[in-house]
Amino acid sequence: MDAIDQALMNTRLHHLGMAARNSEPLRRLAVLTCMDARIDVAALLGLRLGEAHVVRNAGGRATTDALHALAISQVILKTREVMVLHHTECVLGSYRQSELAERIIVATHHPFSDELGCFLDLSESVIEDLARIRSYPYLVHRDRVRGFIYDLASNKVSEVA
């Protein structure tokens, strides 16, 4: 069975609770984090259905798409806080932009020059994204934007000052 079939099978076992029927997240929280398969955001942060928005991409970077999602999250769906959560052993911190672009080019035989969000320093990547979010004019709440690092080895989440 392929992964999509398995995921579809799981949907039949899944029933939404009442809390999940409200599209406005109960905790008024949006989390921006990496797509890394080792991060179970709901389990890690104790989030239940209907409680928060989780925006994920490679690296948990504050890309244009991610900022758009946060704008919709706040303006339309009334969230107030943004939690940025990057992590150790992230692929984007392990490769340079040029290396990843080259891998994509070699694998697909197409030119590739898009920015992938690679970083050299994990804390700096969080600080950079916090600055992007705080300066994004289409958010209505920028006073409670906080950044964290999830250490996969120790299972600890620590705030980036």
Ligand code: ZN
């Ligand atoms: Zn990652």
